[in-house]
Amino acid sequence: MIHKLTDVQSINIGVNTNVWQFCVILPSAVIGSNCNICSHCLIENEVVIGDDVTIKSGVQVWDGITIEDKVFIGPNVTFTNDEKPRSKEYPDLFLKTYIKKGASIGANATILPGITIGEGSMVGAGSVVTKDVKSFSTVVGNPAKEINK
Template identity: 55%
Template sequence: MQPADPSGVTETAVFVHSLGLCESPNVGKGSRIWAFAHVLAGARLGEDCNVCDHVFIENDVVVGDRVTVKCGVQLWDGLRVGNDVFIGPNATFTNDRFPRSKQYPEQFAQTIVGHGASIGANATILPGVSIGQHAMVGAGAVVTRSVPPYAIVVGNPARIVGYAGDRPEPAGSQEAIAPPTKPGSIRTAIGNVTLHRMNHYKDVRGSLSVGEFQRDIPFEAKRYFLVYDVPSAETRGEHAHRECHQFLICVSGSCAVVADDGRSRQEFLLDAPSIGIHLPPMTWGIQYKYSSDAVLLVLASHLYSAADYVRDYTEFLTLIRASDAR
């Protein structure tokens, strides 16, 4: 396990630098452990991992395949790291919210880093949180709460500033919603999601926006709810519906909507009360970037049913794949 130099290592071998220490027999083929790194006996590492200088990996740690752990990182008991994860230099994981010297919890909090996630240099991850798949944690961020899949978070405490792979579409502007110069709808690149321009009238008496159910709004609503007084750092939604259609209008202020059909995702800005977006069933929806005066009106085709919600993104993807296979 300790060839003289990595240039002679075969693709199936595990390379451990002569100044590194790997006590674990559970390291996948093609992985490399560099100088002054220490992997304890209970740790499990997948294939083709790169563990850089001065990394410490404790016993109750599971690391997936093709993971990069840059210099100066410690992976403590309770950490679960998915495949294709990047962990930047000096990123800090914690596993005890109330540490005391010589006092140990019965079980350390489990922290999960999803497949394809990236954690920037000097970020701090508090214990017990989950970082969703393909999320990106900015350099120096302090993650105090779980991070949704694909979310980009920065700051202390970390807050969502975007979603990886999204292309914002300012839905309230003429150029982004062209046509229509008259009321109507357009298909987006996300499944059956559509953007709508409602009837809008303005004169000296004020402005009026109106839509008719099953004509302008593509279903008959059985319920509505309003979302308002949302702190700008907060995120709403983060779920899909099995059967329920939703139609969103920001009747005051503005907010961003991310629509995801399980294959791609796109961000839209609702910044006028004459603009709406239709989220059909099995569309993962997220709302964030609320302005201080934002009031979001949501029309729903079904009465409330907890069973209609899909709140786990991995389950959502599983359901989408099963549907595609039929």
């Protein structure tokens, strides 16, 4: 289901994926099957999203971000792809960010560019992730640090 109040320019969207109102999906984005893209999301061109992914409202997925299968992205998670952003000045290449299979990112977390969030890991709400997150770990805080579960 693609809501009538969206701007979906990509034809690379898998079966049983829902895209809710007020979303923009650019032409080269690839989105898998059985995903849920909630309202007010933006997905740029150089983005790959796997199967069974949930992206809650208010998330922008910028060029250079790969989200693997069964990932949960909470509301208003902020991704970045430029280490030194300046108005009207763009890097030759955007840093690559990888969210591995089964990871979960809590609401309002910020993910700096060039980060890998490991398989099955958990990023706590409001955390600021400044370095890679190990698989099956939980990180919280600013800057995000690993805690015992």
